[in-house]
Amino acid sequence: MASVTEQPADERQEPVADGGPADPFDRDALPAPPGASRALLRDLTRPYRGRIWLAAILLVVQQAAAQSGPLIVALAIDHAIPALARHDAGPLVAVAVAYIGCAVAGGVLQRVFIRRSAVIGQSVLLELRGRIFRHAQSLGLDFHERYTSGRIIARATSDVEAIRELITEGMQELLNVGLSVLYISGVLVVLDWKLGLVALVTGVPLAFTVRRFRRRSKLVYTRRSAAMASVIVRFSETMNGIRPVQAFRREESNDEEFAALNRVHRTSNGDAILEMGRFTVSSWLIANTSLALVVLWGAYRVASGSLELGVLAAFVLYLRRLYEPIDPLGMFLNSWQSAAASLEKIAGLLAQIPSVPEPAAPRTLPQRASGRPGRAVEFAGVRFAYRTGGEVLPRFDLALPAGQTVAVVGATGAGKSTLAKLLCRFYDPTEGAVTLDGVDLRDLAVPELRRGVVMVTQESFLFSGTVAENIALGDPDATAEDVVAAARAIGAHEFITALPEGYDTDVRKRGGRISAGQRQLVAFARALLADPAVLILDEATSSLDVPGEQAVQRAMRTVLHGRTAVIIAHRLSTVEIADRVLVMDAGRVVEDGSPDRLVLGDGRFAGLHTAWRDSLV
Amino acid sequence: MTGGEGGSDPRGDAAREVPRHSTVRSLLRLRPYVRPVAWRLVCSALVAVTASCLSLLIPLVLKHLVDGPVRHHDPSGVWLGGALVLLLGLAEAGLFGVRRWLVARPMAALEARMRGELYHRLQRLPVAFHDRWGSGQLLSRGTNDLQIVRMFLTFPLIFLVVNSTTVVVGFVILFFQRWTLGLVLLAPVVPLVTLCTYFESRYSVATRRAQDQIGDLTTLVEESVLGIRIIKAFGRHRSQARAFQRQSQELRGTELFKAGLLANLWGMMTSLPDVALGSALVFGCVQVAHGTLSSGTLVAFLTTGLALRWPVESLGWLLSISNEAATAVDRFFDVMDTAPPADDGTGAAPAAGPADGIRFEAVRFRYPDAPEGTPDLLTGVDLHVRSGETMALVGATGCGKTSLTALLPRLYEATGGRITLDGADSAAMSRSQLRSLVATAFEEPTLFSATVRENVLMGAPQAGEEELLRALRTAQCGFVHDLPQGVDTQVGEQGLSLSGGQRQRLALARAVVGDPRFLVLDDPLSALDVHTEALVEAALREVLATTTALVVAHRPSTVQLADRVALLSDDGRITAVGTHRELLETNEEYRWLMSGADERSAA
Known part of the structure; x- marks a missing residue:
């Protein structure tokens, strides 16, 4: 049988961007420890082990019933007919009952088996889908930033689909084939071991054909799936x-480039069909030769009186049946090949260890002393470097008292966003700890963490569903009034009520066109609803116009009152509501103080501020 | 149809709206694609039929072997019969190969051709079409559905022909051998056909439902990955997982329902023919015992009957595949039936009239899928951007600025009025002509999986190295020289990932490369920090000095780039045009947009 652990060749054709040692993330398949896919399969099927055995037994009995026809035919010809000639109808009645009984039993068992195996297969798929989804969600942002979204989607959809095909269609096919081969071979040997042996010896060249096909088709299929990718x-x-394609008139040249890719796929596709043909032809050549040999030798022996006619008839009938599954076998090998590759890729994804794991023994945040919403944040001896080695934040200490609004400014790449990501635990620091009221963020379970810290990003992604649902993501228990109140507070209420169905407008449907600025307002409303102790705003107003930004800032003055807030912005307008400004450069805080004090100085902030004032009206 | 009434969800499941054709009618639509390879298909079917008939001949040879040489103990006759069986067997296997060889390459070519045409068509369908159809839905049509069609044409179609023929020929042989026994075998046909019809109707509904549920599941996965930051920021991954679990459970229910249908069908398909064969066996035995039938005939009859088992059983499976293929064909033609917009251009170069700039005259616009009863987005825009001038377009969030700029390269068609470029009506130009004149930097900067060079030079394929470097300098893309392979570094989904600000600057470089006659910049500096913004602005001024440009602006700093400013009001009209200073002094709304309602306190 095919080994599940065989690794498909690299599907990527493009050169690796950095030219250095190949980054596993540039490949479609992440490296999985050896045997991981086999272990995954075992693990998935473990709860159903008993039921799988039961289904297998059902199938054995079903095959026994379904394959007994020729045997009964032999009995009928060799015994029932002579008995009937002697006016003894008993054997014929027995034959009739046996044949029809087997026919009915075969059908009924078939029905039961399909139902039962479907339950098993679908349960395994359900579990597998769920695992992929949950695991992908639990992996840190560092993973998602490197592994393209398309690949995760492929893992959870087309790869699961390949396994589904194998489970729902292939597995039964294989069991059927295997069992009927075993069963028929057994019957043949019992009927007449000499002829049986002839038939069985055929299995040897057939096995070689299968092996060769597997080896060759794997190459072809890998080529084809790479071309498809x-x-x-x-x-x-x-x-x-x-939009850019049409605006920059790329249609013609795209057609040409697509045609080239399509041509590669066409060739490998044709190769694959032909490879399958080669397998079928050689298998049938072997099978039919063996059939002729059996007929020849059998007939010869019947003629010479050493074999009964009924046995020969049964042999011929069984042999045709024995070789019937050649085509299904080829198809099964196909789906096995692709399912094994898919399972390997899934196992590779599941083998990724979340860089930001949930705590085993979560702690809770202390009761707030003052009754105010804010909490104190501390970066204690924190250093952050990417796993690849690039240091982003050299070791630093930073304390933000509860209730303070802190603006972080600095050029692109100064480390502002990394600071924010550490604070909301998108990443864990390489050294040191980030604490909230003295509790390490790593010790907080997710719900507790998110009551503590929430971040609004520059990203304006909306989930399918209504506007209200998108806002309510901040707090699933919120009432419709809460949602409206949050939208009002941030100045989003007007545009939402102007949508065709107001808060119930589906953002993916007609009339749901929402501009980038409006999306950011929705994101703000969502954060307000979440009501966290610490709010982080990372470039959250970049697409807003001036009145929109000012409305947000007005709202922030009330909302942030007593809360701890970290605001990252290119535009210094935000700074007006801050109690304290941090200027960052190359991963370090180079200036730290109240905005008024920094503006009066001659540091970077003063310079930035002057430039910003000049850019205004 | 499932969800036929829903009908209003145009995105994920546009196909659900389409009335379903009958399986045969859908499949017949493949004619134009099949025609060039039709003779191969026919030959392939003939070859397959021949092969099948050969396999049916084997039992007949067997009968003669049993009734002749075997009974008469004639070993030489046995040799002859055995040789004949071998010959037939080898011929059968050989024909299998011929059949494959006939269709393998042509069918791969057919699939590729259909995919190419789909891609070709999709690229030319208006942006409004793409707004309605998720890219996932289009992709599954271009891949999965076409594979199903190709597979159907390669095997099931031929098998459908062959197996039906085999069944018919087989029954003819059976009838010739002993028509009474033949009748017994024929008995289950009526219940089986009824069963299949019933099955087909229910199964196709369930299949479609499962496909749609898979689509929904895919959407959920896609969104949960694309929105991962939001989910993590709010700690919502458990509720996402619950939603996913719920939807996969629904899918499981549908799949189990399908399995139940299949189980019933297969159970009957297994039982009924066997029951008939058993009855034939009993009758046959009686007749042999009475001497009215030779035992050789009975053996041959039963062999033939058993040989027909697979063709009969397979018909159920073939039906369900034909069904799927028909659905796939429908889904393919959902797209291909959408006619690309007629290109009403004359093809002649626009009269090189006086350099008149851009004129919008009473331009109206509403999105083609806007619900009835909503007012037009643009309700008569009049605006003249003089040649060589840079005009800023300012307006409240969501008032239609981006939509207005999309009309210029005709990504959307204006629903009223006209737009002229240097005096030439843009609607009279061919789209490609028009778009060669207008370059756009979009609000959402999209990079393609290609090198930096290719991404930038998209805007002007004929431009040289010199122009490339100039455009990169203008957009402050100095960072590209620090990339591993400089301008030849692969970027985009399959390459190095760049920050939002870096992508925006590359998109800007793409727009300005090759000195376009008309330039549209949609909020081109939103993702840049103050310092970089100032540098880009300074460099952009140089470019803007020589082109006619329309710049969507949210902030005073971007407006500084422009010579004049046009104010687009919420009612979809240009209500004021003037210099920044003039508008600040005279226009209440503009003042509000640029400086906000607040009294600005000295910070």
């Missing part, structure tokens, strides 16, 4: 970027 990438990129 490039077709898919080009296709979806074009459709997702249809």
Whole structure:
């Protein structure tokens, strides 16, 4: 049988961007420890082990019933007919009952087996889908930033689909094939071991054919799926970027480039079909030769009187049946091949260890002393470097008292966003600890953490569903009034009520076109609803116009009152509501103080501030 | 149809709206694609039929072997019969190969051709079409559905022909051998056909439902990955997982329902023919015992009957595959039936009229999918951007600025009025002509999986190294020289990931490369920090000095780039045009947009 652990060749054709040692994230398949996919399969099927055995037994009995036809035919010809000639109808009645009984039993058992195996298969798939989804969600942002979204989607959809095909169609096929081969071979040997042996010896060259096919088809299929992957990438990129494609008249040259990719796929596709043909032809050549040999030798022996006619008839009938599954076997090998590759890729994903794990023994935040919403934040001896080695934040200490509003400014790449990501635990520090009221963020369970810290990013992604649902993501228990109140507070109420169905407008449907600025307002409303102790705003107003930004800032003055807030902005307008400004450069805080004090100085902030004032009206 | 009434969800499941054709009618739509390879298909079917008939001949040879040489103990006759069986067997295997060889490459080519045409068509369908269809839905049509069609044409279609023929021929042989026994075998046909019809109707509904549920599941996965930051920021991954679990459970329910249908069908398909064969066996035995039937005939009859088992059983499976293929064909033609917009351009170069700049004259616009009863987004825009001038477009969030700029390269068609470029009506130009004149930097900067060079030079394929470097300098893309392979570094989804600000600057470089005649910049500096913004502005001024440009602006700093400013009001009209200073002094709304309602306190 095929080994599940065989690794498909690299599907990528593009050169690795950095030219250095190949980054596993540039490949479609992440490295999995040896045997991981096999272990995954074992683990998935463990709860159903008993039921699988039961189903297998059902199938054995079903096959026994379904394959007994020729045997009964032999009995009928060799015994029932002579008995009937002697006016003894008993054997014939027995034959009739046996044959029809087997027919009915075969059908009924078939029905039961399909139902039972479907339950097992679907339960395994349910568990597998759930695992992939949950695991992908639990992996840290560092993973998601490197592993493209398309690949995760492929893991959870097309790879699961490949396994589904194998489970729902292939597995039964294989069991059927295996059992009927075993069963028929057994019957043949019992009927007449000499002829049986001839039939069985055929299995040897057939096995070689299967092996050769597996080896060769694997190469072809890998080539084909790599070709398909490039077709898919080009296709979806074009459709997702249809505006620039049309605006820059890329249609013609895209057609040409797509045709080239399509041609590669066409060739490998044809190769794959032919490879399958080669397998079928050689198998049938072997099978039919063996059939002729059996007929020849059998007939010869019947003619010479050493074999009964009924046995020969049974042999011929059984042999045809024995070889019937050649085509299904080829198809099964196909789906096995692709399912094994998919399982390998899934196992690789599941083998990724979350860089930001949930605590085993979570702690809770202390009761707030003052009754105010804010909490104190401390970065104690924190250093952060990417796993690849690049240091982003050299070791530093920083304390933000509860209730303080802190603006962080600095040029692109100064480390502002990394600071924010550490604070909301998108990343864990390489050294040191980030604490909230003295509790290490790593010790907080997710719900507790998110009551503590929430971040609004520059990203304006909306989930499918209504506007209200998108806001309520901040607090699933919120009432409709809470949602409206949050939207009002941030100045989003007006545009939302102007939508065709107000708060119930589906953002993915007609009339749901929401501009980038409006999306940011929705994101703000969501954060307000979440009501966290510490609020982080990372470039959260970049697409707002001036009145929109001012409305947000007005709202922030009330909302942030007593809360701890960290605001990252290119535009210094935000700084007006801050109690304290941190200026960052190359991962270090180079200036720290109240805005008024810094403006009066001659440091970087003063310079930035002057430039910003000049850019205004 | 499932969800036919819902009908209003145009995105994930546009196909649900389409009335379903009958399986045969859908499949017949493949004619134009099949025609060039039709003779191969026909030959392939003939070859397959021949092969099948050969396999049916084997029992007949067997009968003669049993009734002749075996009974008469004639070993030489046995040799002859055995040789014949071998010959037939080898021929059968050989024909299998011929069949494959006939269709393998042509069918792969057919799939590729259909995919190419789909891609070709999709690229030319208006942006409004793409707004309605998720890219995932289009992708699954271009991959999965076409594979199903190709597979159907390669095997099931031929098998459908072959197996039906085999069944018919087989029954003819059976009838010739002994028509009474043949009738017994024929008995289950009526219940089986009824069963299949019933099955087909219910199964296709369930299949479609499962496909749609898979689509929904895919959407959920896609969103949960794309929105991972938001989910993590709010700690919502458990509720996402619950939603996913719920939807996969629904899918499981549908799949189990399908399995139940299949179980019933297969159970019957297994039982009924066997029961008939058993009855035939009993009758046959009686007749042999009475001497009215030779034992050789009975053996041959039963062999033939058993040989027909697979073709009969397979018909159920073939039906469900044909069904799927028909659905796939429908989904393919959902797209292909959408006609690309007629290109009403004359093809002639626009009259090189006086350099008149851009004129919007009473331009109206509403999105083609806007619900009835909503007012137009643009209700008569009149605006003249003089040649060589840079005009800033300012307006409240969501008032239609981006939509207005999209009309210029005709990504959307204006629903009223006209737009002229240097005096030439843009609607009279061919789109490609028009778009060669207008370059756009979009609000959301999209990079393609290609090198930096290719991404930038998209805007002007004929431009050289010199122009590339100039454009990169203008957009302050100095960072590209620090990338591993400089301008030849692969970026985009399959390459190095760049920050939002870096992508925005590359998109800007793409727009300005090759000195376009008309330039549209949609909030081009939103993701840049103050310092970089100032540098880009300074460099942009140089470019803007020589082109006619329309710049969407949210902030005073961006407006500084422009010679004049146009104010787009919420009612979809340009209500004021003038210099920044003039508007600040005279226009209440503009003042509000630029400086906000607050009295600005001295910070």
